[in-house]
Amino acid sequence: MKYSFKIFSIFGIPVELHISFLVLIVLIYIIALLNVVSYVTLLTAVLITLIFVSVVLHELAHCYVAKRYGIGIERIVLLPIGGISEMEEIPKDPKKELRIALAGPVSNLLIGGICYLILILSLAYISKTIQAAIYYFVFVNILLGFFNLLPAFPMDGGRILRAFLAERMNFIDATKLAANIGKQLAIIMALVGIFFNFLLILVAVYVYLGAQAEYQTVLLSTLLENEKVKDVMTTTVHTVKPSNTVKETLKIMFKEKHMGYPVTDDGHLIGIVTFHDLSKIPEAEKDTLINDIMTKDLVVSDPEESLMETLEKLNRNRIGRVPIVWENRLVGIVSKTDITTVLDMKQNLLEKKKK
Template sequence: MTSVKIFSVSGIPIELDFSFLLLMLFIYILAYLGFLSVNLAVLITLVFVTVVIHELAHSYVALRFGVKIKSILLLPIGGVSRMEEIPRIPRQEFMISIAGPLTNILMALITAVPLLFGLKGAAASFAGDFLAVNLLLAIFNLIPAFPMDGGRILRAILAARLNYIRATRIASNLGKIIAVLMAVTGLFYNFFLILIGFFIYIGAEQEYQATLISSLLEGVRVADVMTENPVTLHPHMTVKEALDVMFREKHMGYPVTEAGELRGIVTFHDISDASRDLRVEDVMTGDVVTVRDDEEVTGALEKMNRLQLGRLPVMRDGKLTGIISRTDIVRTLNLMNKKTE
């Protein structure tokens, strides 16, 4: 567990990452020791409050479109709404994405009211800083590059006229160009721009890859991709016998079965350094993670990524019917991607 829930808003849990808690503690220690003004510490705290409101705006609109929100997580670099995949209906994605920046602009306008009516002194200075922070957050998030809201807004506009994957590719490539320009500018003016550029470049590539995978694999079932009737090993086989099978079949992992029942799974990594006289049951993984053959491939891939697994046995009515690996999924993606080019 790396985060803690502090409260909920409209059923949406607000969580703080432990690194965020450490950052806030550090800021207030500096303020207590006199290295930082109390006003600045409070302003930094309010910045993160505006980030929460920004993410809540996204989440509220997403809920209206039926998107489930798991939580909002506050990190030192900002906030993240943990929601299901944003709808691919351009109008819905546009509304969800623009809600955050518009909320920041609205908060800036509200803050401007007392300034226009003559607010003076420290209060006016503080309000001016808060107004500026909201405007900067809005402008930054409207940069037309993933993972900022502007990248999603641009994709939504393009997707109204183009194929969704192509719209994502254009928005992603534009984001990479902006990232490179930021990094080059940072070399001469501010090192922080290099970090932002790097963040944007990685975010743009990840968004494109995630969209490509989810789009190409949409509706594809595990049964369409898996290797049927996989080669299996018996739990009483020796490691030497298992290695002979692996070198002959040239696969890296094998289900272990006995009397037609799945007992475990063993990989080359499991047995490569094991004594050749040991049995497969001595080195196999007995607590096997499986998938059903009627599940979507995207779900199987998510499970592999989350658990850092290279392959999953495929079951049907409690019986082993196949095995699916990352290689199978990548091969399928490459074939389907060529069809779209």
């Protein structure tokens, strides 16, 4: 995720802080220290920090169980709205998904229970202010635990529901049904929010979009899981040389109607040049060599890579095509259109099987 930086690692999992989260925390502490808002005290700021620690523990609980099942965790990213665990894959075994999903809410309920027990045992020794803060911390953790059990993506309850359904139907249908249930719940929340609390409408939007995104992700990963880049890549690739000038390359582009070209030297990929790059060069400098303006920081794939991984690269880097390199040589190219064509074909076959 852009604009996030690593703060520490635990269980070999990088924990990153999004810049928006950092800004929020710093702002809260400034407000508390300068007493800008009377009810935002230093104790309030510390309490909010501890709540986000609970969020980290919630995500770590998911990750710990996932790693025990051999599922890799890329990182945990902390955002103002909570934490995100980026797993390398979605577990298709319902029992595994159930345990991974339950781990987060259970951790919050345990934190709340332990803190409540500590509070009861220390009532005679702490001030009313500290008691109130601990009560609030307990309440928030229990609320987080039960809120995450709502049967809707992207909450853990949506994954628990899918795990239950996946015991009775295929994984895609289970995801679709769980997502639809989540959407219906989101609509009900939005309607209730109109009359009672505007915040519920925002939560409803988050739940609705999360449900749709989860279904699309599962559909893509399932349909593309056995497809390799080598099966769909175009092996006849038009390239330009680093010694070509801007003027020569523009002529090639207008003739062949391609908006970008790999730059190769004796078959080795050394850069990419696009029409956007060329259009920035003034008319008086059209004899500039491609070597001087091409992009050298390349995003590439290899023939054995899965199409899902390649699609994620395209989306993450906001590019339309990616060169395919094997043993340091350019062997093909894959565009987002190539992948969507495969998806359409697979989806049509899937729908025909259901009929």
